[in-house]
Amino acid sequence: DTAVSQTPKYLVTQMGNDKSIKCEQNLGHDTMYWYKQDSKKFLKIMFSYNNKELIINETVPNRFSPKSPDKAHLNLHINSLELGDSAVCFCASRDLQETQYFGPGTRLLVL
């Protein structure tokens, strides 16, 4: 059973479009994250939710909006996609010992 899953795995889209990425975890964790990894493989946190409540919101454009319908799901919606948004987006969840469990990533390419 996949612990943290993301869909889609690949997302190729035109500039200006709006797109969503979905994440689900079946580990029973209360806390979930969205990270962005750029072409140099630098990993930066974007958002964190704890029990559906936003607790971390790093410096991310307002075009990025997370939504957590329940504690097992954390989706990411991106409006008006720009070329610079191309990256790999990782979802993760965290256990009580601070260990994070990562999804396989969504490779976002904006043309």
Added chain:
Amino acid sequence: AQSVTQPDIHITVSEGASLELRCNYSYGATPYLFWYVQSPGQGLQLLLKYFSGDTLVQGIKGFEAEFKRSQSSFNLRKPSVHWSDAAEYFCAVGTNAGKSTFGDGTTLTVKP
């Protein structure tokens, strides 16, 4: 605010040779320290972690790391590297506020 430095961007070792990846952190209190590995096209996977107690921690795949408070370091080691160890390695420091800060990563290449 916490920070993590991985001084080596890229390391190349021969298969069978020993490996040490460096990690230095900055955090005011006792940190939670982690090493994660990312294979090509994959997400990050936990190798090992340190919370407290024994400063030498063992992880999966034959890796170990040593926490040295005096040097603010948490270096990762493996006595004999396998070709399958080629990957990106990330050191991270976590707080009990739930935020982990990751280093910029070290790319490991293994020569046959």
